[in-house]
Amino acid sequence: MKIQLALDRMEIGDAIQLTRLVENSIDWIEVGTSLIKEYGVSSIKEIKKAFPTKVIVADIKTIDNARYEFEMCFNAGADVATVMGVSPYVTIDTCMEVARRFDRRVMIDLLNTSEEQKKELMNYSEAIFCDHVSKDEQEESGSRNLGVDEGLLFADSTRQIAIAGGITLESLAALKQKLNPSVAIIGSAITQAKDPADAAAKFKQVIFHVEGV
Numbered sequence: 001m002k003i004q005l006a007l008d009r010m011e012i013g014d015a016i017q018l019t020r021l022v023e024n025s026i027d028w029i030e031v032g033t034s035l036i037k038e039y040g041v042s043s044i045k046e047i048k049k050a051f052p053t054k055v056i057v058a059d060i061k062t063i064d065n066a067r068y069e070f071e072m073c074f075n076a077g078a079d080v081a082t083v084m085g086v087s088p089y090v091t092i093d094t095c096m097e098v099a100r101r102f103d104r105r106v107m108i109d110l111l112n113t114s115e116e117q118k119k120e121l122m123n124y125s126e127a128i129f130c131d132h133v134s135k136d137e138q139e140e141s142g143s144r145n146l147g148v149d150e151g152l153l154f155a156d157s158t159r160q161i162a163i164a165g166g167i168t169l170e171s172l173a174a175l176k177q178k179l180n181p182s183v184a185i186i187g188s189a190i191t192q193a194k195d196p197a198d199a200a201a202k203f204k205q206v207i208f209h210v211e212g213v
């Protein structure tokens with residue numbers, strides 16, 4: 001399981017500095033939606049420039065305007081870009097087509113999708129599927145991703161799964177068991193930690209422990 005470090009609600013310089021502290025413990029770097037909204041695609045360019053060998057995920061959360069937004073992210077250096085699963089299928093089709101042309105990947109964010117939509121979306125076999133509990137659900141309703149609903153859907157699936165939303169050192173092992181994700185997206189548990197390097201190293205240890213590799 002890879003760790004995708006989610007960088008949100010900070011300045012680009014601080015994001016780069018923080019990532020330097022933890023880069024040996026993490027695999028993918030997410031340029032968070034808040035960075036893209038605040039600083040534009042230059043946030044993607046700068047983070048790719050600072051970490052050229054890491055997989056860079058642009059969490060642009062496209063819901064329309066797919067061709068323009070995905071070309072913009074890939075031209076800025078993103079290796080993966082995100083689209084909302086609740087988007088019209090023509091939007092997701094377009095994201096897939098642009099990603100294929102650039103030889104990059106699409107992550108479909110399953111936030112607020114119904115069971116029926118999730119089953120339909122699984123037809124996008126090349127995508128990564130993100131099981132996501134949102135910031136608002138975390139901060140306003142006290143929820144976090146515990147993998148309660150998706151177990152059966154994902155258990156039968158050969159699809160690549162990512163998990164996100166308030167993941168902690170304590171919740172990661174159970175999530176791994178329930179959803180068998182290949183990517184754990186971790187933001188505040190590392191970025192807001194007193195010692196981010198120590199927190200990231202501990203996440204890596206948990207993964208080592210559950211995977212035994």
Ligand SMILES: O=C(CO)[C@H](O)[C@H](O)COP(=O)(O)O
Nearest residue numbers: 006164165166167186187188
């Ligand atoms: O996509 C996001 C918010 O929409 C975040 O990147 C994701 O939720 C991970 O951050 P955290 O671990 O702090 O929840």
